[in-house]
Amino acid sequence: MEFCPTCGNMLQFELPNMGKSSRFFCPTCPYVSYLENRVKIKRKQHLVKKELEPIISDDDMKNAAQTEATCPNCAFGKAAFIQIQLRSADEPATTFYKCMNENCRQNWRED
Structure with a gap:
């Protein structure tokens, strides 16, 4: 969920259409934020399962x-x-x- 930095309303998402990239736009003011087409993964983190202690020993x-x-x-x-x-x-x-x-x-x- 993203919010407009100028008026504080929740931004709406617009899918890519006719050569335009996807974007977030504010329905009340002219603010627009274009999204990059690529997602960059900076680091992978491996999850480790914790060992569960039994309730009754x-x-x-x-x-x-x-x-x-x-x-x-x-x-x-x-x-x-x-x-x-x-x-x-x-x-x-x-x-x-x-x-x-x-x-x-x-x-x-x-x-």
Whole structure:
């Protein structure tokens, strides 16, 4: 979004037409800004993904209570769970589960 330096109104964009280059123009005053046909990239910056920290660590789940919940990954019938209030107080708590099957150890949650 560009604004006119003389009157402050939002500039409108006009596509190239009949040999004229594209431009920004002000609908209220005679200001016109022509655009270059080429885009120059000055520098490339590589994005690096940050490592996400888990909300519930394995140490938290070691001391957690156990319940009869079915794992969505392996259908095992026992899971450890912790309830945490993530949203506002009038919303229900979020329950985090961890499968107790030694081969699975899948984590899931229910809001």
